[in-house]
Amino acid sequence: MSNPDDLTRNTDVVIVGGGLAGLFCALKLAPRPVTVISAAPLGQGASTAWAQGGIAAAVADGDSAEAHAADTVAVGAGLVDEKIALGLAREASARIHDLLHYGVPFDHDLEGKLAVGREAAHSARRIVHVRGDMAGRAIMSALIEAVRKTPSIRVIEGYVAEELLTLDGAVTGLQLRKVGDGTAKPVIIASRAVVLATGGIGHLYAVTTNPAEASGLGLAIAARAGAIIADPEFVQFHPTAIMAGRDPAPLATEALRGEGATLINDKGERFMLARHPLAELAPRDIVARGVFAEIEAGRGAFLDARQALGAHFAERFPTVYASCMAAGIDPAKQPIPVAPAAHYHMGGISVDARGHTSLKGLWAGGEVSSTGAHGANRLASNSLLEAVVYAARIAEDIGGNPIAAPARLPAAPTTPQNCAMPPLTEKTLRAMMTSHLGVIRHGDRLAEAVRAFAVIERNTGNIVLRNMATTALLVAASAWARRESRGAHYRVDYPSERPALAHRTMTTLASARQIAASLSGRAPARTVEHAS
Numbered sequence: 001m002s003n004p005d006d007l008t009r010n011t012d013v014v015i016v017g018g019g020l021a022g023l024f025c026a027l028k029l030a031p032r033p034v035t036v037i038s039a040a041p042l043g044q045g046a047s048t049a050w051a052q053g054g055i056a057a058a059v060a061d062g063d064s065a066e067a068h069a070a071d072t073v074a075v076g077a078g079l080v081d082e083k084i085a086l087g088l089a090r091e092a093s094a095r096i097h098d099l100l101h102y103g104v105p106f107d108h109d110l111e112g113k114l115a116v117g118r119e120a121a122h123s124a125r126r127i128v129h130v131r132g133d134m135a136g137r138a139i140m141s142a143l144i145e146a147v148r149k150t151p152s153i154r155v156i157e158g159y160v161a162e163e164l165l166t167l168d169g170a171v172t173g174l175q176l177r178k179v180g181d182g183t184a185k186p187v188i189i190a191s192r193a194v195v196l197a198t199g200g201i202g203h204l205y206a207v208t209t210n211p212a213e214a215s216g217l218g219l220a221i222a223a224r225a226g227a228i229i230a231d232p233e234f235v236q237f238h239p240t241a242i243m244a245g246r247d248p249a250p251l252a253t254e255a256l257r258g259e260g261a262t263l264i265n266d267k268g269e270r271f272m273l274a275r276h277p278l279a280e281l282a283p284r285d286i287v288a289r290g291v292f293a294e295i296e297a298g299r300g301a302f303l304d305a306r307q308a309l310g311a312h313f314a315e316r317f318p319t320v321y322a323s324c325m326a327a328g329i330d331p332a333k334q335p336i337p338v339a340p341a342a343h344y345h346m347g348g349i350s351v352d353a354r355g356h357t358s359l360k361g362l363w364a365g366g367e368v369s370s371t372g373a374h375g376a377n378r379l380a381s382n383s384l385l386e387a388v389v390y391a392a393r394i395a396e397d398i399g400g401n402p403i404a405a406p407a408r409l410p411a412a413p414t415t416p417q418n419c420a421m422p423p424l425t426e427k428t429l430r431a432m433m434t435s436h437l438g439v440i441r442h443g444d445r446l447a448e449a450v451r452a453f454a455v456i457e458r459n460t461g462n463i464v465l466r467n468m469a470t471t472a473l474l475v476a477a478s479a480w481a482r483r484e485s486r487g488a489h490y491r492v493d494y495p496s497e498r499p500a501l502a503h504r505t506m507t508t509l510a511s512a513r514q515i516a517a518s519l520s521g522r523a524p525a526r527t528v529e530h531a532s
């Protein structure tokens, strides 16, 4: 790891995040010098490493980018940007070949062609995978090795980006701090180009599949700098997190249902049959609500792979098998207890087709961004695809500009002290996200959450908690403002989709704060802006 003290020199491009989006972008920018900042050591603290299914790519005979894009649009509940979805599907094959070139050992069939699996709501087998459920780990270890061998990439591990610095509306650098050291002095970096690749927001929820680093900090710092945030209310809940008493909850990949595993309650009934023609392979939001309803009704929900996999479970899905066995469940012989868990954020920092945000000098890629590809509900295994496609586009966009002298070193912003996190408040925030902004939402509870998060955001002296509350506020305010149910956003007080609201949300932190103020009786109400 490099010494962060000399970072102010030669920081032409800074990438924040060491998951798929960040590392792929750094490799694509080579030999241009880049600095990658990662809160956790590479390989840890990144959702990428935990991906079990794989990457969606229409590479099989008889499949097409058009069919892949059509499935993406169908799942997105009217909010997918069709051009963006098609672009993503068309670039999939080239990016898979890049990954093969970096050493990712994707599975091949006996004819030497890429082996493809099936996942929910895909009309064809198109999930490129590694040794069953090992895709994420294999992708990360290949990319980390490639990054370590690339002299133009400097990696700073164990530092968290806590603020973006701006001058005349342009991003000119960022402020970092050593993770877990409340007394450490902040490090200020000047940079011409900042790429945020900080992942998702799942860990803002008490029940989640995401690592602790996925707490929405990247989204928060962009929003605080004034960036436009898109669709923050749309959070995908994975229907089959394993209830093993762990935080985060281990995942039972959707590929299990693709291979025939069924969802049953404690009476052994397949409850999804009555809910959707595709039953267990219905879109995620519908399956998540089905699982949630069984649990709420006291019947419990279980994933049953006894018939579909039985004795082959360990060999076909080694990661899930290990998680189950660690919890004392033998999935070859017993149904696995499951529940929905916050899993993926469709919303994020709004970016254009090049991955550029609304702020000069700032790009965003991977889960922290919102490209328009997912709409109100992500199609399984499209997120790793989006991360590689946009990381490559960002590298191309930045690469097209000459290397300039480092930006003027901006003054350090006045920020609160990074005192040790008060655990109770973080716990309260996460519990409230799960209870008030979960699978089923209600206007009154959304308003309550908006008010609570606004108070934390305004008053806390802890930067990490403030940034968590910033993102939570954006999610809650937009969920409150969207008075309908659509995709993953389901409101019992507005249970139907409203055609007039078939627009993406484009909002800012100022808008979210204004909603909070109006709900607290402190200022007139203003709704979130919707793009036409």
Ligand SMILES: Cc1cc2nc3c(=O)[nH]c(=O)nc-3n(C[C@H](O)[C@H](O)[C@H](O)COP(=O)(O)OP(=O)(O)OC[C@H]3O[C@@H](n4cnc5c(N)ncnc54)[C@H](O)[C@@H]3O)c2cc1C
Residues within 6 Å of the ligand: 016, 017, 018, 019, 020, 021, 022, 037, 038, 039, 040, 044, 045, 046, 047, 048, 049, 050, 051, 052, 053, 054, 055, 056, 135, 159, 160, 161, 162, 197, 198, 199, 200, 209, 210, 211, 213, 214, 217, 218, 251, 343, 344, 365, 366, 367, 368, 380, 381, 382, 383, 384, 385, 387
């Ligand atoms: C259990 C699980 C299984 C999944 N399975 C699949 C799948 O099969 N297929 C699929 O397409 N998608 C899957 N997803 C979703 C997918 O893994 C993620 O959307 C994707 O990996 C995000 O990549 P990323 O590079 O944007 O972020 P990540 O891989 O999460 O990396 C984020 C990086 O940013 C760092 N970071 C965060 N905040 C800061 C900060 N403030 N300062 C410095 N560094 C910071 C983190 O330490 C990390 O290095 C899965 C997700 C989970 C949790």
